[in-house]
Amino acid sequence: MAKKRKKEENERQITRKQARLSRHERENMRKVWIAAATLIVLVLLVVLYGFVEEYVVKPNIPAAVVNGEKINRDELAHYMAYHQLSLEQQLQQMEQLQKQLDPEGKSSLFTSQIQQLKTQLSAPETFAKQTLDGMIDNVLIRQKAKAMNISVSDAEVEKAIQDFFGYVPNPPTPTPTPSPMPTPTVGPGTSTPTPLPTATVTPTPLTYEGYQVRYKNYVNYLQRQTGLTEQEFHQIFLDQLLRDRVLEAVTKDVPTTEEAVHARHILIRPKVPTPAAVGAGTPTPTPDPALQQFADQAAKVKAETLLKQLRGGADFAEVAKKNSDDPGSASVGGDLGWFSRGKMVKPFENAAFSLGVNQISDVIKTNYGYHIVQVLEKDPKHPRSKADIKKDKDKEFQRWLSKVRSEAKIKKSFTLSMLPPKLLTPVPVR
DSSP, X not given: OHHHHHHHHHHHHHHHHHHHHHHHHHHHHHHHHHHHHHHHHHHHHHHHHHHHIIIIIGGGSOSEEETTEEXXXXXXXXXXXXXXXXXXXXXXXXXXXXXXXXXXXXOHHHHHHHHHHHXXXXXXXXXXXXXXXXXXXXXXXXXXXXHTTOOOXXXXXXXXXXXXXXXXXXXXXXXXXXXXXXXXXXXXXXXXXXXXXXXXXXXXXXXXXXXXXHHHXXXXXXXXXXXXXXXXXXXXXXXXXXXXXXXXXXXXXXXXXXXXXXXXXXXXOOOOOOOOOOSTTSOOOOOOXXXXXHHHHHHHHHHHHHHHHHHTTOOHHHHHHHHOOOTTTGGGTTEEXXXXXXXXXXXXXXXXXXXXXXXXXXXXXXXXXXXXXXXXXXXXXXXXXXXXXXXXXXXXXXXXXXXXXXXXXXXXXXXXXXXXXXXXXXXXXX
């Protein structure tokens, strides 16, 4: 009996010990689960943070902020792709023109422009920064236009877009007009056929329906190729119209007239014999200073002799045709047309602007040789050329824009990671 009680007591003690061990194990397991759950939550938080950073925060970081106005990364990517596409099209057109008009590539007009376009297309990083700078300028101009009460209506933007597509709402009545046939390309030694006029009718004007089809097709094409939205396409025209109007406002004081003279001249160049080359790899000898001095003196004497003839009544134009060494004006009697100050070398300019109408100058020496000048007309307010006016207006506008930039609060956050990878791949050019 005693043995049985002792056995039962031992069993109860074992059961209590097992219970204590079980509670301890459960406590440890609970701690393990808590730690695991905490770790999982932390991992999820890190993943969530990365997701939010990559897909929420970063996409909303603007490429730049201009006086509080944001330029977002999608807008930058669209405009960059659009300008890139425009440059590719310009390059193709320029290369086609070169093949037609300058197949041997001798003209710098084509080669320099083609090379410039290729350089821009081969440097996407630089191109991206240039595009952003252009967009910043557009924002600044829009802000300044608003402050200057300069605006552009929706109708004016629509008119600019219609012009772009060649749509004329009220076209003139088409009439037969003579137009020459294209001049055929001929080989060396072959005479060029004389183009014959042929009666052709002006092409049928684009209808409004045709314009709408062309417009929609082009906008859809841009959307597929560049991501540019229809609103962004309209903004391009709006920005250009605003830029033109602001430019006119800030350059209104650029003069459109200037003091100018209409003159003609006779040039006598010193003719120094060119030393004969000694041989391959040997520098050509420097002309003898004594020969240079003699040639200079001979040119001066000839100019003074011609001056005496002119003052004795000789016809200026005839003397210029026979004697002037200026190939650009000799054939037209030395006529230089109208020119303003700053267009000629200083001694020549001083003489021309000091003479009265029909007066003939003394012999004038410049780096080109010896001149005799006669003024035919003078005008204190002569109309300036459109090219000169535009050049000065552009310079003045750029000075104004530089000042606006320096005064603006511009924060650039742009990084290359903001752009799609395809825009960072140099465009392959031949």
